Amino acid sequence: MKCPKHVRINEVGPRDGLQNESAWVETEDKITWINMLSQTGLPYIEVTSFVHPKWIPALRDGLKVAKGITRSENTVYAALVPNRIGLERAIEGGINQACVFLSASETHNQKNVNKPIDQTVQQLKQVIAEAKEANLATRAYLSTVFGCPYEQNVPIEQIVRLSEILLEMGVDELSLGDTIGAANPVQVITVLETLLPRFSASQIALHFHDTRGTSLANIIPALDMGITSFDTSSGGLGGCPYAPGSAGNAATEDVIYMLEQMGIDTGTDLNKLLTAAAWIEKKIGKSLPSRNLQAFKTK
Structure with a gap:
């Protein structure tokens, strides 16, 4: 197996992790948690979403959070931006990177953003262009x-087509999501064997959910094929509001422990990450699925 020397971990817990939680986390607690994550050496933290509060009420304080955090000069602070209004708020909040989103399956896209894919593409094209004009990364x-809760298998041709469209728009990175946690290592290899001859591995990140306990296994073949950017969530928080049964993301602590044991540098402090995960677990009031977090709490 070919192991990279370094992997970039993209922490998405404050956005993707909290968006599906029914328990309200106070604004000051969100800020404290993000500040704790900033002190771990993480190169990327997705701090909030500027989707309308009607759809993601758990993140209705996004602008206050973005303005309130203490920033590390070595960390990119990102936010989910659905449209021009969201982009304006992201710019006001001092966000470094605007993240847009699109589903590979028509049904999930309709449920997620209430628009067909082709109409969503046109909206995203405008958002990306305006983000670049504002000197934001995208x-x-x-x-x-890797699977849809409504349509099951998504044709690889559709994935290729939409990947080409998004990268041709000029996005700096394309994150491929296993939204329902259905992927397996062979499927990961098949998708990457199709995409990597067309696109550089440096343009692609992978975003695995751990619904069926396969997220770590899916990272292994991706590493071997040259992918060095992975989305993870503190404590294993997460899930998609429009994917019934979707469990949390790959836990940041579990991924980093595995990578470091393999001799792969992540530039992060695992003990500080565990402390941050334990802290937000108490605020949410329920046990989080991270295996390393559970081991940490028994010490």
């Missing part, structure tokens, strides 16, 4: 790449 999430 990132695109392509959801349901």
Whole structure:
């Protein structure tokens, strides 16, 4: 197996982790948690979403959070931006990177953003262009790449087509999402064997959910094929509001422990990450699925 020397971990817990939680986390607690994550050496933290509060009420304080955090000069602070209004708020909040999102399956896209894919593409094209004019980095999430809760398998041709569209728009990174946690290592290899001859591995990140306990296994073949950017969530928080049964993301602590044991540098402090995960677990009031967090709490 070919192991990279360094992997970039993209922490999405404050956004993707909290968006599906029924328990309200106070604004000051969100800020404290993000500040704790900033002190771990993470190169990327997705701090909030500027989707309308009607759809994501758990993040209705996004602008206050973005303005309230203490920033590390070595960390990119990102936010989910659905449209021009969201982009304006992201710019006001001092966000470094605007993240747009699109589903690979038509049904999930309709439920997620209430628009057909082709109409969503046109909206995202405008948002990405205006983000670049504002000197923001851009990132695109392509959801349901490895399976859809409504359509099941998504044709690889659709994934290729939408990946080409998003990268041709000029996004700096394309994150391919296993929204329902259905992927397996062979499927990961098949998707990457199709995409990597067309796109550089440096343009692609992978976003695995751990619904069926396969997220770590899916990272292994991706590493071997040259992918060095992975989305993870503190404590394993997360889930998609429009993917019934979707469990949390790959836990940041579990991924980093595995990578470091493999001799792969992540530039992060695992003990500080565990402390941050334990802290937010108490605020949410329920046990989080991170295996390393559970081991940490028994010490």
